[in-house]
Amino acid sequence: MLRDALTFQLGYNATLVTVAAVLLGIAAGVTGTFLFLRKRALVSDAIAHATLPGIGLAFIALALSGHDGRHLPGLLAGSAVTAMSGLFAVQWLSSRTRLSEDAAIGAVLSAYFSLGIVLLTVIQTMSTGRQAGLESFLLGSTAGMLLSDAILIALGGLLVVALVFLFRRPMSLVSFDPGFASTSGVRLDRIDLTMMGLVLGVTVVGLKVVGLILIVALLIIPPVTARFWTDRVELVVILAGAFGGVAAWLGAGLSASAPDLPTGPLIVLVSFCLFAVSMALAPRRGLLSSFVRHRRFQAGVHMRQGLLALAQGQPIYEPLTIRLLKARGLARADGMPTREGTIRAARAFRDEKRWEVARATPELELAAARYDGLTQIEDVLTVDQIAEIDRRIGPPEAVQ
Amino acid sequence: MQARLEDVTMRDVRERATRGSPLVIRGMTVAYDRKPVVFSVDATFRSGRITGIIGPNGAGKSTLLRAALGIVKPLAGQATFFGRTLAGSRDRVAYVPQRASVDWDFPARVVDVVAQGLYRRLGLLGRFGRDHEDMVMSALERVGMEDFSARQIGQLSGGQQQRVFLARALAQDATLYLLDEPFAGVDAATERAIIKVLKALRSAGRTVVAVHHDLSTVEEYFDDVLVMNVRKISDGPVGTAFTTEALDTAYGGRLERGMRDPQRARA
Numbered sequence A: 001m002l003r004d005a006l007t008f009q010l011g012y013n014a015t016l017v018t019v020a021a022v023l024l025g026i027a028a029g030v031t032g033t034f035l036f037l038r039k040r041a042l043v044s045d046a047i048a049h050a051t052l053p054g055i056g057l058a059f060i061a062l063a064l065s066g067h068d069g070r071h072l073p074g075l076l077a078g079s080a081v082t083a084m085s086g087l088f089a090v091q092w093l094s095s096r097t098r099l100s101e102d103a104a105i106g107a108v109l110s111a112y113f114s115l116g117i118v119l120l121t122v123i124q125t126m127s128t129g130r131q132a133g134l135e136s137f138l139l140g141s142t143a144g145m146l147l148s149d150a151i152l153i154a155l156g157g158l159l160v161v162a163l164v165f166l167f168r169r170p171m172s173l174v175s176f177d178p179g180f181a182s183t184s185g186v187r188l189d190r191i192d193l194t195m196m197g198l199v200l201g202v203t204v205v206g207l208k209v210v211g212l213i214l215i216v217a218l219l220i221i222p223p224v225t226a227r228f229w230t231d232r233v234e235l236v237v238i239l240a241g242a243f244g245g246v247a248a249w250l251g252a253g254l255s256a257s258a259p260d261l262p263t264g265p266l267i268v269l270v271s272f273c274l275f276a277v278s279m280a281l282a283p284r285r286g287l288l289s290s291f292v293r294h295r296r297f298q299a300g301v302h303m304r305q306g307l308l309a310l311a312q313g314q315p316i317y318e319p320l321t322i323r324l325l326k327a328r329g330l331a332r333a334d335g336m337p338t339r340e341g342t343i344r345a346a347r348a349f350r351d352e353k354r355w356e357v358a359r360a361t362p363e364l365e366l367a368a369a370r371y372d373g374l375t376q377i378e379d380v381l382t383v384d385q386i387a388e389i390d391r392r393i394g395p396p397e398a399v400q
Numbered sequence B: 001m002q003a004r005l006e007d008v009t010m011r012d013v014r015e016r017a018t019r020g021s022p023l024v025i026r027g028m029t030v031a032y033d034r035k036p037v038v039f040s041v042d043a044t045f046r047s048g049r050i051t052g053i054i055g056p057n058g059a060g061k062s063t064l065l066r067a068a069l070g071i072v073k074p075l076a077g078q079a080t081f082f083g084r085t086l087a088g089s090r091d092r093v094a095y096v097p098q099r100a101s102v103d104w105d106f107p108a109r110v111v112d113v114v115a116q117g118l119y120r121r122l123g124l125l126g127r128f129g130r131d132h133e134d135m136v137m138s139a140l141e142r143v144g145m146e147d148f149s150a151r152q153i154g155q156l157s158g159g160q161q162q163r164v165f166l167a168r169a170l171a172q173d174a175t176l177y178l179l180d181e182p183f184a185g186v187d188a189a190t191e192r193a194i195i196k197v198l199k200a201l202r203s204a205g206r207t208v209v210a211v212h213h214d215l216s217t218v219e220e221y222f223d224d225v226l227v228m229n230v231r232k233i234s235d236g237p238v239g240t241a242f243t244t245e246a247l248d249t250a251y252g253g254r255l256e257r258g259m260r261d262p263q264r265a266r267a
């Protein structure tokens, strides 16, 4: 079943939903990257909650004018209007009053959401027919998605991706160093508005699939996941889009392959799984690799210190050091070196001396900065440079 | 009548002298809340010279630069760059702030930060090509940071970060460089390297303005100075403007004898 869903063989509706969801996932991932880098993740939550009154008002307007109240483009247009007013409310509150942005977000988010809920309740009591189903915008609902809905979502997603590509440079400049961006002639207010406009677009487009409560997850989890894998903005953007797309594809597939499983929450859960796996396993920034690297480095330093102590006939007190030396056959349980240990100790001692000379030599300063207690000087300097150092130290002492 | 005519010609002469000047500041006053921290400062920075801005902590040196660049909004006054507004001369002005307040965990390597200096050249969609790569590397070489090009920006020491931001400014290939304390927190060798870069800029006909704190090196580093403490105290060539009286006024007699005596400092 899942395989059929993932290869688009589960029927017309499931295919529509999956295609729309994947484009939405990609759009949300790439847009969310800049939101995350600009540290304004929660503004998107305020925007999302501010869509609800718009949906209600649009429904009422449509119904009173004798149209089908559930006409998706009409509802989305309405949601965009109140979302925009919510965004401006947050911006106005945080720039013109003493309220900080998070407080402004809290106030706007809850006020708009409450208004939306009240409107939805009012709509329930209205005599116009077919009012049921508006609450599906809270968590999304893909059942009975129309081709026109899917096309709307897909086109919206594509447009967002194209605009992110167009504005990627000023947006990353503004996220990294707003002061420099403005002296480079970037209009901060316009770029910020563009960024939030894109977020708003993703939110509105995503209402049908994931709903307003969870859209923030689609915007934020993929870039955070991508950040584990790379140190470059361009790659974070691309990976975030990829993670968002994959999560949407798997999530939509899962929900299509089992009856009554909700699409939006499944997409978010898959997205979170990708995040958890990345956090654990990513090279360099992942938890596991950090842990292994730390342990390996610690062991290396202990070995080195142990060998240097052996070379100078000093006692070793650290149990870990003795254990490590013993495990490699370099020392006995009483801390005395084996034959192999004596040789390795002499070699380590010589390496340390060479580093010492390198540090004191101005021309070798840069190379000497790579000393970490583990790197062999042979890996850093040329044979000639080492020969020159050895000339200054004198010949190695014989190991008896 | 006669006097008025003279006034007009005098103004004319002065204007002609300052018209093409890289940076002219007129009547600049900046206040945070209601306290002026820069008050009615006039200054003309001369082309092809290295000018130092000198004054105690809180004298408004950074604020003066930031106001000239439009980063803070002045209460009064204006700055003209090369006889034009800032908007008309952005390509020719580079600025390095005192402390870059950036997110050090940002996904950017040293090369990426320096490449930001090419933003105006590249625009929204321009391709980042081989020659751009070369410009970035040569800027890094000039500040001695080429070996760190692939490091994530947060994995550098404070002085190294400072040099990367200087490299970004160099990559901008500007005509006027405004540097807020380029020597703060860098070691002696780096300081020598940076001053060499600044002097090379001067030889290439560029103009450098740098906020500076170490009074003992003022005469060695700078051609002109602007001594200020909220108000302008003196300005002009080091020989005439960097005087004991000016420093006494600026620092309010808080300097030790030896520190405030330019003659001694020169020796």
Ligand SMILES: Nc1ncnc2c1ncn2[C@@H]1O[C@H](COP(=O)(O)OP(=O)(O)OP(=O)(O)O)[C@@H](O)[C@H]1O
Pocket: B032, B033, B037, B055, B056, B057, B058, B059, B060, B061, B062, B063, B064, B098
């Ligand atoms: N953002 C701000 N809000 C309020 N006051 C400020 C702000 N920035 C600076 N000030 C105040 O303005 C005055 C001038 O500050 P400025 O940073 O221009 O001084 P400076 O001469 O550059 O000092 P330093 O040598 O320490 O860098 C100081 O008294 C400072 O407290």
Ligand SMILES: [Mg+2]
Pocket: B061, B062, B063, B098, B180, B211
């Ligand atoms: Mg300052």
